[in-house]
Amino acid sequence: MKIAMIGSGYVGLVSGACFADFGHQVICVDKDESKIARLNDNIMPIYEPGLDNLVKTNVDAGRLSFSTDLAASVKGCDAVFIAVGTPSRRGDGHADLSYVYAASEELAGAIDPKTVIVTKSTVPVGTGDEVERIIKEANPSLEFAVVSNPEFLREGAAIGDFKRPDRIVVGSEEDWAKDVMHAIYRPLFLNESPILFTSRRSSELIKYAANAFLATKITFINEMADLCEKLGANVQDVSRGIGLDGRIGAKFLHAGPGYGGSCFPKDTLALLKTAQDNESPVRIVSAVVEANDLRKRAMGRKVIAAMGGDARGKKVALLGLTFKPNTDDMRDAPSIAIVQTLLDAGAHIAAHDPEGMEEAAKIMPEVEMVNSAYDAVADADAVAIVTEWDAYRALDLQKLRSVMKGKALIDMRNIYNQAQAEEAGFSYSSIGR
Structure with a gap:
C-alpha cells in the first residue's frame, strides 16, 4: 500500500516509520522545511528510543521518505493520514482543529479518487464529519472516504505499542474504506492484534474516553496516597491489593506528582468542552482535572x-x-x-x-x-x-x-x-x- 502521513511530529513520524517497517511505501509530509531537512539527515525532532534506527533502516530500504510538497506526496496514495497537532485552544480548552482543517482543504484538490483520508490526530467527536464536509464542498464530484483511526502510543514505548497494540480502532461509514484499512493493518491482524471496526463518531470518542479513564485511575490513586499518609497506610500495598482485582487491573495505579504530557491534560479538557457543548456534563472527569492541577x-x-x-x-x-x-x-x-x-x-x-x-x-x-x-x-x-x-x-x-x-x-x-x-x-x- 502507498501511504502519506501529513504531519511528521510524534504520532506521524512513529506511525509512518512503523508502517514502512511493515513493508508499505510511506512518505511523511511536513510544512517545516528545517524538520524535513533534519529528517533527511536522520536527525529526529523528538527523543523516542529506537526511532532513529527504525527511520534509517526504512529510508535505506527505500520504503520511507520525507517531503514538504503535500500535493505531490499524496498522488497515487491508497490512504492519507492526518497526524497534525491538536493543542488545547486558548480560552476554552477545546482542541484547536485549525491544522486538521487546513490539511483537509489542501487535500481536497490534491488526492486521487477512492483515497481514504484517515484522521490519526486526536480530535473531538464530529471532526470527521467536518473534514468530509470541507473536502466535499471543495471537490463535489470526488469519491473518497474519511476514517477515524486514533493512536494509543505511550511516549517512551511508542514503537512497541504500535507493533504490538492492545487494539486497533477504525471508525468508518464505508465498507470499501474498511477494506483499505484492513489491508494497511494486515501484518498486525495476522499477529492476532484485535481490530475493532466502529462508526466514525464512536471511534473518535473511544480515544478521549480511554485517556480520561486512565487519568482518573492516576488521580484516584494519588488521592488514596494522601489518605494513606493521614492514616498510616502504605499506598503501594493499597495499589497492589486493588490492582490484583481483574476488574481494576494494576496499570496506572502508581502514586506520584500528577499526570502530564501531550495527551491526558489536553484530552481531558477537550472531553469536558465537548460534554459541555452537548449539555451532558462529565463530572468525574471535571473533578479529575481539578484534582490533578x-x-x-x-x-x-x-x-x-x-x-x-x-x-x-x-x-x-x-x-x-x-x-x-x-x-x-x-x-x-x-x-x-x-x-x-x-x-x-x-x-x-x-x-x-x-x-x-x-x-x-x-x-x-x-x-x-x-x-x-x-x-x-x-x-x-x-x-x-x-x-x-x-x-x-x-x-x-x-x-x-x-x-x-x-x-x-x-x-x-x-x-x-x-x-x-x-x-x-x-x-x-x-x-x-
Whole structure:
C-alpha cells in the first residue's frame, strides 16, 4: 500500500516509520522545511528510543521518505493520514482543529479518487464529519472516504505499542474504506492484534474516553496516597491489593506528582468542552482535572515542608523534569508547577534530566540546568526526585548526601525506601507511605 502521513511530529513520524517497517511505501509530509531537512539527515525532532534506527533502516530500504510538497506526496496514495497537532485552544480548552482543517482543504484538490483520508490526530467527536464536509464542498464530484483511526502510543514505548497494540480502532461509514484499512493493518491482524471496526463518531470518542479513564485511575490513586499518609497506610500495598482485582487491573495505579504530557491534560479538557457543548456534563472527569492541577502545586509545598516550611534563599535540586522517563516531552509536566511553587517561595533551583533539559530551559529559564545528578545536589538544602528515570534508581545515596548542605530527600516516585535513605543520613519523604 502507498501511504502519506501529513504531519511528521510524534504520532506521524512513529506511525509512518512503523508502517514502512511493515513493508508499505510511506512518505511523511511536513510544512517545516528545517524538520524535513533534519529528517533527511536522520536527525529526529523528538527523543523516542529506537526511532532513529527504525527511520534509517526504512529510508535505506527505500520504503520511507520525507517531503514538504503535500500535493505531490499524496498522488497515487491508497490512504492519507492526518497526524497534525491538536493543542488545547486558548480560552476554552477545546482542541484547536485549525491544522486538521487546513490539511483537509489542501487535500481536497490534491488526492486521487477512492483515497481514504484517515484522521490519526486526536480530535473531538464530529471532526470527521467536518473534514468530509470541507473536502466535499471543495471537490463535489470526488469519491473518497474519511476514517477515524486514533493512536494509543505511550511516549517512551511508542514503537512497541504500535507493533504490538492492545487494539486497533477504525471508525468508518464505508465498507470499501474498511477494506483499505484492513489491508494497511494486515501484518498486525495476522499477529492476532484485535481490530475493532466502529462508526466514525464512536471511534473518535473511544480515544478521549480511554485517556480520561486512565487519568482518573492516576488521580484516584494519588488521592488514596494522601489518605494513606493521614492514616498510616502504605499506598503501594493499597495499589497492589486493588490492582490484583481483574476488574481494576494494576496499570496506572502508581502514586506520584500528577499526570502530564501531550495527551491526558489536553484530552481531558477537550472531553469536558465537548460534554459541555452537548449539555451532558462529565463530572468525574471535571473533578479529575481539578484534582490533578491542585496536586502539582501541592508537590511543591511538600518540598517546602520537608525543609521546615521555609524555602527562601535555599537551594533545591530537582532530579527529572520531563512528565515521564524515556522522552524529552515537557508538555504539562508536573515539574513546571513544582518549579513555580518553589520560585514563588524564594528558592533557588538546580535541575538535571537525562533528555529534557533543552526543552525545559525554554519554559523555566530561572532554573539552573546541570550535567549530572550529583552536580545538581551540590550544596542543596533538599533534593526531590520528580521523574523516575532509570539513571536515578541506583544513585549512591551516601555520596549524594555527602555533597549536600541539607538532608531532605523528597521521593515523588517511591523508588527508594525509608530505611536505606535514612541509613545514608537523609530525612526522607515519599508519596503515600
